[in-house]
Amino acid sequence: MPNESKGEEKSHFEAKSLDDYINKLISQLPDPVHKELIKAYQGTNPLQSMEAKLGKLLLEILHSED
Amino acid sequence: MKIKSLCVQGFRGFNEERTIKFHDRLTLISAPNSYGKTSISESFEWLLYGITSKTETADSIEEYKGSSRNIHFPDSLIPFVTVTFFDDNNVETKYHGDLLEGDIVQRSVDGKEVTCWPLSQDLSKISKPFVLQHALKYLLLVPPKKRFHGFARLLGLEELEYFQQNVVSLCTKPPIPAEVEKVLKEISALEARAESQPTLEKISKNLKKGLDGYIDAYKAILSECESRIPPDTKDESIIPELMKIREEAIAKIFKGKIVLSEYSTEEKQANTKDEHFFLESIVDPFINKYTELVALATLQHILERSEFFDLGIKILAKDPQKCPFCGQLIDESLTEHIKSEHAKFMGEKTQVEALQKQRDEVKEFLASMKRRLVTYHTGHNDKSKKLLDLEPETDKLKAILVPKYQKHFDEVERVISLISSVNDSLETSYNKAIEALKKVEASIIDSREDASLVKALGEALAEYISCSRSYSQAIIENVASMSEADKILEHELDVLAGTEDITILIDFIDRSNDVEKCFRIKKVLESLKDLRKMVDQFCTNEVLKAISGELTSKVMEWYSEIKTKGDPEVHFDGFDIERTKKGDLKARRVQIKAKSYGKNLVSAVSSLSESKLNALGLCVSIATNLGSKSPFEFLIIDDPIQSWDEEHEVQFIDVIRKLVELGKQVILLSHNGRWIDRVRVGCRTLNGRYHEITGYTKAGPHITELPWAKGTERLKEVNAIFSDPNATRVKLQQAEEEIRIVNAELTSKLYFKIKGVTKKPHDLNQSEVRKILIKCGVESSLVDRITQTFETTDDAHHASEDYTAHRQRIRKYHGWAHELAQLVDDP
Numbered sequence: 001m002p003n004e005s006k007g008e009e010k011s012h013f014e015a016k017s018l019d020d021y022i023n024k025l026i027s028q029l030p031d032p033v034h035k036e037l038i039k040a041y042q043g044t045n046p047l048q049s050m051e052a053k054l055g056k057l058l059l060e061i062l063h064s065e066d
Numbered sequence: 067m068k069i070k071s072l073c074v075q076g077f078r079g080f081n082e083e084r085t086i087k088f089h090d091r092l093t094l095i096s097a098p099n100s101y102g103k104t105s106i107s108e109s110f111e112w113l114l115y116g117i118t119s120k121t122e123t124a125d126s127i128e129e130y131k132g133s134s135r136n137i138h139f140p141d142s143l144i145p146f147v148t149v150t151f152f153d154d155n156n157v158e159t160k161y162h163g164d165l166l167e168g169d170i171v172q173r174s175v176d177g178k179e180v181t182c183w184p185l186s187q188d189l190s191k192i193s194k195p196f197v198l199q200h201a202l203k204y205l206l207l208v209p210p211k212k213r214f215h216g217f218a219r220l221l222g223l224e225e226l227e228y229f230q231q232n233v234v235s236l237c238t239k240p241p242i243p244a245e246v247e248k249v250l251k252e253i254s255a256l257e258a259r260a261e262s263q264p265t266l267e268k269i270s271k272n273l274k275k276g277l278d279g280y281i282d283a284y285k286a287i288l289s290e291c292e293s294r295i296p297p298d299t300k301d302e303s304i305i306p307e308l309m310k311i312r313e314e315a316i317a318k319i320f321k322g323k324i325v326l327s328e329y330s331t332e333e334k335q336a337n338t339k340d341e342h343f344f345l346e347s348i349v350d351p352f353i354n355k356y357t358e359l360v361a362l363a364t365l366q367h368i369l370e371r372s373e374f375f376d377l378g379i380k381i382l383a384k385d386p387q388k389c390p391f392c393g394q395l396i397d398e399s400l401t402e403h404i405k406s407e408h409a410k411f412m413g414e415k416t417q418v419e420a421l422q423k424q425r426d427e428v429k430e431f432l433a434s435m436k437r438r439l440v441t442y443h444t445g446h447n448d449k450s451k452k453l454l455d456l457e458p459e460t461d462k463l464k465a466i467l468v469p470k471y472q473k474h475f476d477e478v479e480r481v482i483s484l485i486s487s488v489n490d491s492l493e494t495s496y497n498k499a500i501e502a503l504k505k506v507e508a509s510i511i512d513s514r515e516d517a518s519l520v521k522a523l524g525e526a527l528a529e530y531i532s533c534s535r536s537y538s539q540a541i542i543e544n545v546a547s548m549s550e551a552d553k554i555l556e557h558e559l560d561v562l563a564g565t566e567d568i569t570i571l572i573d574f575i576d577r578s579n580d581v582e583k584c585f586r587i588k589k590v591l592e593s594l595k596d597l598r599k600m601v602d603q604f605c606t607n608e609v610l611k612a613i614s615g616e617l618t619s620k621v622m623e624w625y626s627e628i629k630t631k632g633d634p635e636v637h638f639d640g641f642d643i644e645r646t647k648k649g650d651l652k653a654r655r656v657q658i659k660a661k662s663y664g665k666n667l668v669s670a671v672s673s674l675s676e677s678k679l680n681a682l683g684l685c686v687s688i689a690t691n692l693g694s695k696s697p698f699e700f701l702i703i704d705d706p707i708q709s710w711d712e713e714h715e716v717q718f719i720d721v722i723r724k725l726v727e728l729g730k731q732v733i734l735l736s737h738n739g740r741w742i743d744r745v746r747v748g749c750r751t752l753n754g755r756y757h758e759i760t761g762y763t764k765a766g767p768h769i770t771e772l773p774w775a776k777g778t779e780r781l782k783e784v785n786a787i788f789s790d791p792n793a794t795r796v797k798l799q800q801a802e803e804e805i806r807i808v809n810a811e812l813t814s815k816l817y818f819k820i821k822g823v824t825k826k827p828h829d830l831n832q833s834e835v836r837k838i839l840i841k842c843g844v845e846s847s848l849v850d851r852i853t854q855t856f857e858t859t860d861d862a863h864h865a866s867e868d869y870t871a872h873r874q875r876i877r878k879y880h881g882w883a884h885e886l887a888q889l890v891d892d893p
Binding site: 022 | 225226229232235236240241245246249583593597600601604
């Protein structure tokens with residue numbers, strides 16, 4: 001059989017993992033509250049985790065020392 | 067991984083079992099519409115991904131439920147798809163999927179059940195090795211947001227897209243805990259009240275700035291307070307001073323509050339304890355203890371006589387011979403008699419003393435019950451005292467609240483009447499209980515204990531507790547409405563007394579910490595808008611990076627492969643994300659750009675022809691497939707040429723060649739038999755496999771493998787090659803290959819002609835060819851010569867890398883092949 005060259009091995013647009021994207025986003029966020037919220041995006045129901053985190057942050061403000 | 071074969075039974079268009087073998091470089095499958103061609107690509111999709119893209123992108127998945135199973139397939143059997151893959155070392159692996167109920171795939175690899183395929187990558191992150199027409203339409207001819215989703219899927223960015231959607235959802239409608247919501251509402255109401263007061267304008271202005279205006283707002287509040295109170299008032303006395311001013315002003319209009327006090331949790335628990343005590347005290351053990359005291363009356367004289375005898379015994383001890391009572395001389399027997407009588411009295415005295423102690427205990431118990439009753443009763447009274455004090459003032463109250471708050475006034479009247487009524491019952495039953503208790507106490511003092519008195523006490527207590535429960539229930543039910551009415555009254559009195567601003571100032575000082583916290587909370591909530599924007603821009607930017615740059619240039623490269631010389635200059639010009647006037651990316655809106663003779667068109671979708679869009683869709687699929695790191699080295703292309711003219715159809719054949727040259731195993735399906743023939747001719751030297759679906763019945767598609775090319779065509783080509791003095795080494799090797807293929811095909815035909823046995827030419831190697839030719843009675847020298855043509859290759863028909871074909875040898879081989887052809891009568 002005639003020898004023929006194979007295609008390029010290098011991948012052109014391999015998607016990163018979601019964690020990589022999230023870490024990159026967190027490094028760009030100036031607000032520490034926003035960083036906390038995005039960090040909370042994990043688990044089987046990540047939206048629920050973020051909502052819980054937001055609720056926790058708001059309650060912490062409400063119950064903070066006068 | 068490349069595909070060796072596909073075996074399907076009971077799945078989609080396949081009823082009876084069918085097996086299709088694939089060439090390691092190019093396989094063509096030709097079938098008219100509705101002959102089960104798409105079921106072939108769907109078999110691969112379903113096996114690898116558990117779902118076909120048709121079902122995945124359907125508007126109503128319900129309509130596709132149960133459609134994977136062939137309707138004619140027997141219920142007792144399980145449909146399946148088996149794909150045999152092979153790797154670079156020719157090691158085979160069988161991936162098998164059983165279609166179970168509920169469209170579930172039960173997977174196994176080489177006979178062992180697995181929960182997921184043992185592939186190095188997560189399949190959801192890499193491009194699918196399919197180029198399917200309906201998938202292309204879903205990608206391009208849909209609204210920009212759906213297109214964004216399609217591209218995200220194609221580029222393995224679905225998780226990122228889902229993340230973006232979740233963050234947008236959180237930021238758009240953030241869930242706020244009820245406790246926080248309550249405080250926010252209260253402070254908001256306070257701010258609204260301040261805004262309604264012209265004298266507090268400066269405060270309102272600063273409050274509107276939120277956290278930034280908090281300090282100035284409170285400076286203004288303090289300043290307002292100081293303007294209303296004596297100048298040398300200390301800070302800690304500001305609120306009391308203001309309250310005093312307010313109360314004095316209000317008292318001129320109305321005194322009193324609409325108050326029903328709530329029972330605290332501790333009060334409720336204590337009341338329950340008391341009620342149990344009252345109800346469970348007057349029971350048999352106590353009643354018996356009380357009635358036993360009756361005996362005391364009759365035993366009183368024993369005490370007196372025992373005292374008398376005590377004295378007598380003392381006197382007798384000093385002078386045993388004289389009677390202690392009359393002084394006469396007594397003998398020993400009488401002395402003994404006196405002593406024994408004394409002893410008897412001592413025993414009875416102990417009994418009496420015990421009863422006396424019991425009496426004291428009963429008295430103490432009744433006293434403690436009385437104290438407890440009083441405390442319990444007072445506790446209840448306190449709850450309604452203030453409200454009942456309003457009873458004589460209802461006319462004044464009416465003048466203040468009516469007509470604006472008629473409803474609330476009516477409610478206050480109703481509740482006052484109700485509480486008054488239950489309170490009266492409570493008082494009556496309380497007095498009865500106290501009276502009954504006093505009677506029991508008196509009976510003990512008078513030594514006239516009577517069980518009926520204790521029973522009466524028990525009944526009185528039971529009645530009282532019943533009334534107190536009704537009373538507390540009435541309080542509990544009406545606390546909220548009275549609190550609301552009181553707030554309204556407070557507000558109306560403030561208006562009448564001109565003290566609204568004072569009340570607001572008091573509330574602001576009182577709740578200064580809550581105000582600050584609310585501002586901080588609002589700042590966080592407001593900032594979510596910024597977070598949403600940043601996440602939108604970030605995610606959209608990542609997608610933009612993925613679709614523009616490398617993807618766009620690769621798609622352009624493939625697009626230019628399909629373009630023909632005659633094509634007008636109206637073409638696809640890259641991918642982008644729509645932008646706002648400011649230049650910000652518009653979230654999730656993929657644009658497909660196009661140009662007409664150098665000028666930007668509105669969009670490719672609206673400007674390019676269907677054939678160009680089709681071509682673009684193909685190029686996107688090919689580019690993403692080649693660009694992603696996938697374990698699959700095959701590409702299944704289903705009906706790629708739609709609405710194309712002949713020139714473009716031919717152009718695409720070069721694309722197929724190029725894909726094969728890049729190392730892809732291409733499986734091409736088409737309903738266009740004429741075009742498939744052209745592909746065969748154009749890719750003839752690839753010597754792939756060609757299948758035709760010649761019919762379709764209840765049993766499924768009828769698939770026949772046909773020769774890739776006619777023997778005569780091949781031999782003509784061989785002739786042309788060895789006659790060409792400039793033929794390259796590659797061409798000479800190709801010529802030898804053609805001869806081997808012809809010999810294998812001729813051997814297969816001869817076998818069928820002579821022995822009626824079907825053997826696929828692709829499956830024949832040197833020894834098989836030899837055996838068959840011998841069986842067919844071919845003359846031995848020809849057998850030797852024909853088998854000699856296979857000597858330079860292995861069983862997979864591959865020559866060694868350093869092998870060089872010999873022109874003269876090829877000429878000889880060519881002659882031998884003609885000899886064999888004559889035996890077969892192959893034209």
